[in-house]
Amino acid sequence: xxxxxxxxxxxxxxxxxxxxxxxxxxxxxxxxxxxxxxxxxxxxxxxxxxxxxxxxxxxxxxxxxxxxxxxxxxxxxxxxxxxxxxxxxxxxxxxxxxxxxxxxxxxxxxxxxxxxxxxxxxxxxxxxxxxxxxxxxxxxxxxx
Numbered sequence: 722x723x724x725x726x727x728x729x730x731x732x733x734x735x736x737x738x739x740x741x742x743x744x745x746x747x748x749x750x751x752x753x754x755x756x757x758x759x760x761x762x763x764x765x766x767x768x769x770x771x772x773x774x775x776x777x778x779x780x781x782x783x784x785x786x787x788x789x790x791x792x793x794x795x796x797x798x799x800x801x802x803x804x805x806x807x808x809x810x811x812x813x814x815x816x817x818x819x820x821x822x823x824x825x826x827x828x829x830x831x832x833x834x835x836x837x838x839x840x841x842x843x844x845x846x847x848x849x850x851x852x853x854x855x856x857x858x859x860x861x862x863x864x865x
Contacts (some may be wrong), residue, residue: 732779740771747774751781755791765801772804772829773797779828780821792821800825820848 735746748756757777762770777791784790792800799822802809813819827835839845 732782735778736775740767743771744774747778751777751791755781755789757791757794757797761794761797769801769804773800776800776825776828780825783828790821792825793818796821796825800829804829820851 735743738746757773762773765773776797781789781791796818799809799811803826809822811819811822823835823837827833837848839848
């Protein structure tokens, strides 16, 4: 948990910079081939672009060295729908990144609360294992 608080502090230090400096830093940290494309970002407002870059940077920094993850544009579309308070339904095969759809809104708004209902015990157990280290101590997990 100490490492997470250091990461949280480092991220907030980055995020508190003026937007132009934050964008420059985020673009220097996230490899260009993993970053959202200019064509994807162009129609978005400046505020939404900053939100997208913040989420991408947080996701990148929270994932393991050697296997850094930056959300794909389809996953970012799910985040944009959530930011607009729209419901989303995602139909996609195993291993295509649906779990990240659930996580991105939490990264976008770190003070948010999310309730996830999973009908699959194995998937639920896997998600609990993955996300437990990042949850606040008052968070509760229910396996049944």
